Amino acid sequence: MFLVFNKEKIQTYIVSILTVAILIGIANIERLKIVETSSNAKELPIYNVQTEENKVSLTMNCAWNADDIDSILETLKKNNVHITFFVVGEWAEKYPEAVKKIYRAGHEIGTHSDTHPHVNQLTLEENIKEIENGAKRIEEITNSKINLYRAPYGEYNNTVIQAAKQNEYFTIQWNIDTLDYEGLTGEQMWKRIENKLEKGSIILSHNGTEHTADSLDMLIKNIQSKGYQIVKVSELIYKDNYTINNNGTQIKTNE
Numbered sequence: 001m002f003l004v005f006n007k008e009k010i011q012t013y014i015v016s017i018l019t020v021a022i023l024i025g026i027a028n029i030e031r032l033k034i035v036e037t038s039s040n041a042k043e044l045p046i047y048n049v050q051t052e053e054n055k056v057s058l059t060m061n062c063a064w065n066a067d068d069i070d071s072i073l074e075t076l077k078k079n080n081v082h083i084t085f086f087v088v089g090e091w092a093e094k095y096p097e098a099v100k101k102i103y104r105a106g107h108e109i110g111t112h113s114d115t116h117p118h119v120n121q122l123t124l125e126e127n128i129k130e131i132e133n134g135a136k137r138i139e140e141i142t143n144s145k146i147n148l149y150r151a152p153y154g155e156y157n158n159t160v161i162q163a164a165k166q167n168e169y170f171t172i173q174w175n176i177d178t179l180d181y182e183g184l185t186g187e188q189m190w191k192r193i194e195n196k197l198e199k200g201s202i203i204l205s206h207n208g209t210e211h212t213a214d215s216l217d218m219l220i221k222n223i224q225s226k227g228y229q230i231v232k233v234s235e236l237i238y239k240d241n242y243t244i245n246n247n248g249t250q251i252k253t254n255e
Contacts, residue, residue, distance in 0.1 A: 066091075117130065199228075
């Protein structure tokens with residue numbers, strides 16, 4: 001009787017130990033799943049901003065020639081508007097006077113990479129080098145620190161975003177594309193923009209296109225006629241305490 005009781009007791013202990021081991025194993029598996037899901041989560045740039053203010057940002061990528069920079073700056077000055085230029089490092093080195101004019105006119109400059117590569121094909125280290133080198137060229141001309149980055153071709157993946165974050169850059173996309181690089185006229189651009197405008201929008205344009213410079217005055221006036229104030233990106237985005245939802249909208253948190 002004594003031996004039978006011990007055997008049953010031992011069996012009970014074994015079952016209990018196995019149960020605990022199984023539960024611990026399940027918990028570890030779930031924890032690993034959470035970590036894996038977190039590490040694989042899609043990181044996003046800022047496409048637009050959730051805000052109650054009637055503000056939008058007009059941005060201009062500079063990667064080609066600089067023939068129309070004087071005209072663009074004159075139009076912006078005439079309308080008392082300041083925007084954000086995203087400048088490629090090689091462009092800055094080739095056209096340093098244009099960069100100086102943009103900066104001295106009170107506009108904001110962000111980096112658009114150094115050599116305008118397809119960044120999704122680059123490693124983390126290569127992406128960091130593109131951001132750092134592009135910014136360095138601009139900073140040497142303006143003597144001003146940069147903290148905004150726009151990836152070439154609108155490409156991005158987790159590696160691209162992480163490269164920017166490691167260097168404390170905000171990665172800026174857009175939610176409205178003028179398609180000026182396709183040779184659209186000002187009227188065609190406005191037709192694309194008009195019904196998409198909303199508070200916190202970020203608009204993409206380019207210098208060196210066929211109609212951007214000669215359409216800029218009309219576009220600015222039309223945007224303003226809708227009740228929107230055009231501001232630099234740094235005046236639109238949140239610098240801290242924010243999240244970015246699945247649509248790329250930057251949202252202020254209460255933290």
